[in-house]
Amino acid sequence: xxxxxxxxxxxxxxxxxxxxxxxxxxxxxxxxxxxxxxxxxxxxxxxxxxxxxxxxxxxxxxxxxxxxxxxxxxxxxxxxxxxxxxxxxxxxxxxxxxxxxxxxxxxxxxxxxxxxxxxxxxxxxxxxxxxxxxxxxxxxxxxxxxxxxxxxxxxxxxxxxxxxxxxxxxxxxxxxxxxxxxxxxxxxxxxxxxxxxxxxxxxxxxxxxxxxxxxxxxxxxxxxxxxxxxxxxxxxxxxxxxxxxxxxxxxxxxxxxxxxxxxxxxxxxxxxxxxxxxxxxxxxxxxxxxxxxxxxxxxxxxxxxxxxxxxxxxxxxxxxxxxxxxxxxxxxxxxxxxxxxxxxxxxxxxxxxxxxxxxxxxxxxxxxxxxxxxxxxxxxxxxxxxxxxxxxx
Amino acid sequence: xxxxxxxxxxxxxxxxxxxxxxxxxxxxxxxxxxxxxxxxxxxxxxxxxxxxxxxxxxxxxxxxxxxxxxxxxxxxxxxxxxxxxxxxxxxxxxxxxxxxxxxxxxxxxxxxxxxxxxxxxxxxxxxxxxxxxxxxxxxxxxxxxxxxxxxxxxxxxxxxxxxxxxxxxxxxxxxxxxxxxxxxxxxxxxxxxxxxxxxxxxxxxxxxxxxxxxxxxxxxxxxxxxxxxxxxxxxxxxxxxxxxxxxxxxxxxxxxxxxxxxxxxxxxxxxxxxxxxxxxxxxxxxxxxxxxxxxxxxxxxxxxxxxxxxxxxxxxxxxxxxxxxxxxxxxxxxxxxxxxxxxxxxxxxxxxxxxxxxxxxxxxxxxxxxxxxxxxxxxxxxxxxxxxxxxxx
Ligand SMILES: Cc1ncc(COP(=O)(O)O)c(C=O)c1O
Ligand SMILES: Cc1ncc(COP(=O)(O)O)c(C=O)c1O
Numbered sequence: 001x002x003x004x005x006x007x008x009x010x011x012x013x014x015x016x017x018x019x020x021x022x023x024x025x026x027x028x029x030x031x032x033x034x035x036x037x038x039x040x041x042x043x044x045x046x047x048x049x050x051x052x053x054x055x056x057x058x059x060x061x062x063x064x065x066x067x068x069x070x071x072x073x074x075x076x077x078x079x080x081x082x083x084x085x086x087x088x089x090x091x092x093x094x095x096x097x098x099x100x101x102x103x104x105x106x107x108x109x110x111x112x113x114x115x116x117x118x119x120x121x122x123x124x125x126x127x128x129x130x131x132x133x134x135x136x137x138x139x140x141x142x143x144x145x146x147x148x149x150x151x152x153x154x155x156x157x158x159x160x161x162x163x164x165x166x167x168x169x170x171x172x173x174x175x176x177x178x179x180x181x182x183x184x185x186x187x188x189x190x191x192x193x194x195x196x197x198x199x200x201x202x203x204x205x206x207x208x209x210x211x212x213x214x215x216x217x218x219x220x221x222x223x224x225x226x227x228x229x230x231x232x233x234x235x236x237x238x239x240x241x242x243x244x245x246x247x248x249x250x251x252x253x254x255x256x257x258x259x260x261x262x263x264x265x266x267x268x269x270x271x272x273x274x275x276x277x278x279x280x281x282x283x284x285x286x287x288x289x290x291x292x293x294x295x296x297x298x299x300x301x302x303x304x305x306x307x308x309x310x311x312x313x314x315x316x317x318x319x320x321x322x323x324x325x326x327x328x329x330x331x332x333x334x335x336x337x338x339x340x341x342x343x344x345x346x347x348x349x350x351x352x353x354x355x356x357x358x359x360x361x362x363x364x365x366x367x368x369x370x371x372x373x374x375x376x377x378x379x380x381x382x383x384x385x386x387x388x389x390x391x392x393x
Numbered sequence: 394x395x396x397x398x399x400x401x402x403x404x405x406x407x408x409x410x411x412x413x414x415x416x417x418x419x420x421x422x423x424x425x426x427x428x429x430x431x432x433x434x435x436x437x438x439x440x441x442x443x444x445x446x447x448x449x450x451x452x453x454x455x456x457x458x459x460x461x462x463x464x465x466x467x468x469x470x471x472x473x474x475x476x477x478x479x480x481x482x483x484x485x486x487x488x489x490x491x492x493x494x495x496x497x498x499x500x501x502x503x504x505x506x507x508x509x510x511x512x513x514x515x516x517x518x519x520x521x522x523x524x525x526x527x528x529x530x531x532x533x534x535x536x537x538x539x540x541x542x543x544x545x546x547x548x549x550x551x552x553x554x555x556x557x558x559x560x561x562x563x564x565x566x567x568x569x570x571x572x573x574x575x576x577x578x579x580x581x582x583x584x585x586x587x588x589x590x591x592x593x594x595x596x597x598x599x600x601x602x603x604x605x606x607x608x609x610x611x612x613x614x615x616x617x618x619x620x621x622x623x624x625x626x627x628x629x630x631x632x633x634x635x636x637x638x639x640x641x642x643x644x645x646x647x648x649x650x651x652x653x654x655x656x657x658x659x660x661x662x663x664x665x666x667x668x669x670x671x672x673x674x675x676x677x678x679x680x681x682x683x684x685x686x687x688x689x690x691x692x693x694x695x696x697x698x699x700x701x702x703x704x705x706x707x708x709x710x711x712x713x714x715x716x717x718x719x720x721x722x723x724x725x726x727x728x729x730x731x732x733x734x735x736x737x738x739x740x741x742x743x744x745x746x747x748x749x750x751x752x753x754x755x756x757x758x759x760x761x762x763x764x765x766x767x768x769x770x771x772x773x774x775x776x777x778x779x780x781x782x783x784x785x786x
Contacts (some may be wrong), residue, residue, distance in 0.1 A: 049610020
């Protein structure tokens with residue numbers, strides 16, 4: 001007999017996400033600042049495309065907000081990851097360590113470079129990758145040579161690692177940096193979900209040589225579709241801008257390009273939205289925190305599940321609030337998902353683990369038992385900023 | 394002694410592009426329709442991202458407008474070409490025939506597939522590739538086998554061809570289709586520049602198995618940044634939609650992906666702009682035609698250059714108006730470019746030919762003498778729709 005009361009659980013979510021709402025999504029945007037003013041300015045000035053003052057401004061303000069030296073706005077977070085990998089010198093057939101528990105974009109970006117994802121386990125404390133377990137694993141499988149770290153089994157170079165700050169919660173970056181230093185791994189943070197999340201007082205995205213952000217419609221703030229590369233390395237920043245603008249060599253009229261490049265620049269129209277949203281981040285974060293605190297409270301009364309709290313070393317944006325089902329109750333997961341979704345309360349499990357997908361099933365991997373456990377237990381619940389409004393109908 | 398009168402030429406451009414304008418660009422957008430209304434609706438309804446009614450509507454209306462069965466909106470024309478190549482089954486190491494005289498995106502898209510661009514010459518009649526010259530060339534270098542067409546020299550399969558409708562002028566599609574049939578080549582039209590251009594009464598993009606459009610800020614209509622795949626093959630259309638939405642398998646909550654996919658969907662915000670712009674295409678086309686007619690007239694009086702006219706089998710959108718310098722005067726090209734640009738009248742030569750760029754210089758190519766000749770002679774002149782307004786300041 002299950003100890004989870006489905007109706008009680010549904011009621012708990014509704015207490016926070018709005019008792020009167022007929023339908024509540026997982027994460028929807030809200031536009032109550034200067035969005036319309038800025039977007040209108042784009043149309044009025046006819047600067048809607050890849051050059052324009054909002055792109056410049058958005059890049060400057062993103063760098064300020066994240067405390068990085070430079071930000072390069074791009075069409076989305078996937079494009080940002082793709083370019084990050086090129087910036088750190090990923091070559092065809094290199095292996096790149098990524099958590100098996102992540103959104104598909106992390107693995108796809110590796111595949112775009114003709115490189116091979118190598119799947120790493122997570123830890124329950126952060127929902128992100130486990131530096132200690134990783135170190136032990138690399139100790140067992142790697143050859144450390146002057147040219148880098150090699151997988152003894154496949155013979156391939158392991159060149160980089162992409163930790164993901166899952167649902168906004170930072171991984172243990174200090175511990176991870178130690179592992180990267182020891183094994184000569186380039187560090188790229190997938191900070192797509194962690195805008196507004198801080199690790200030991202500093203914004204995520206500052207530990208990677210380059211890091212990726214996303215402003216997709218479901219993120220804490222949005223540009224419609226969009227993303228950014230942030231970095232403290234100004235040379236890499238210039239290179240990022242070059243590669244994302246078709247590698248065109250600057251000239252008043254001639255069209256020369258000096259390498260394979262991409263049309264990855266964020267349009268000014270989308271950057272205008274981004275500027276307005278970024279101004280509201282302090283307010284968004286306060287509201288997100290209020291929502292997570294309410295959830296924490298109500299879930300204290302619900303048997304069989306626990307509300308996931310930020311790791312003690314971090315201040316998280318609580319992008320997607322998460323509950324973990326007790327290990328004894330994992331067979332209830334799909335019932336919870338079915339019941340809530342059928343009642344108009346959108347919930348979802350974590351992504352199908354990457355190593356289980358057809359196109360990645362033959363990629364190298366370590367023991368992934370913690371991720372497998374979390375996959376059975378984690379459920380995301382409605383988390384939109386506007387759920388914190390007092391009198392929204 | 395040159396017979397080109399630089400001041401006379403500058404004056405000729407100014408007569409059409411506005412005598413009082415201090416600065417005139419090559420092609421700038423104009424927003425005088427429902428742009429505001431639709432964009433505001435996006436913000437008000439909070440549907441700004443990759444799902445939304447304007448995306449659906451834009452796709453339906455694009456298909457109607459181009460007379461194709463289906464259109465799939467994507468982040469830009471480069472992404473559209475990339476996916477088109479995947480849709481026709483391009484594999485690593487295949488060769489893809491493309492004109493050497495094109496924008497970098499055509500060649501880059503081939504490179505993204507780890508395939509090899511094989512450069513083809515142009516003809517002066519269309520500024521696009523020359524089907525007859527191509528056929529003779531393929532006759533000489535190819536082995537036709539049951540599995541396809543093979544380059545005898547490199548041993549690689551020649552799998553597809555991407556004609557470009559240069560500056561909006563359609564290539565001779567009927568002749569090209571014959572060559573494709575004979576040599577079993579998949580046809581992809583790069584119609585990035587030819588929205589509103591018709592070949593023998595039918596819209597460009599209908600001859601390719603799949604074709605690519607662009608709505609970049611400099612195109613005849615814009616979405617800020619954007620593009621589309623159009624096709625008459627409904628199965629390929631469904632596949633295109635699948636691949637461009639991360640190949641996610643539809644499910645109320647589970648995240649499964651069945652192949653390497655892309656985040657290439659056009660945001661609803663940009664599609665809203667697109668819907669408003671598309672409504673104005675008839676007006677845009679009429680104005681573009683009026684501009685090109687005026688240019689044609691004034692350039693009749695200018696020695697040493699001629700105004701490029703649409704091929705007789707087509708009705709062109711005259712996206713970028715073009716003059717050709719007489720062969721005896723080609724050393725004047727840079728002087729014309731310098732003088733006009735320094736006077737605030739933006740002009741530019743064609744793109745540096747692809748086979749001259751470092752990253753493509755070792756790719757296979759045929760004799761490219763016509764393109765080399767056109768590169769020395771062609772200059773684009775200001776062509777924005779609003780140049781046709783009577784009383785614009
Ligand atoms: C962990 C992670 N990485 C990468 C991305 C890719 O970002 P985008 O959707 O903007 O391409 C996302 C968001 O969708 C994400 O959640
Ligand atoms: C011939 C041609 N192909 C492809 C593209 C790529 O389109 P986009 O700039 O939207 O990526 C363009 C336009 O820039 C183009 O002119």
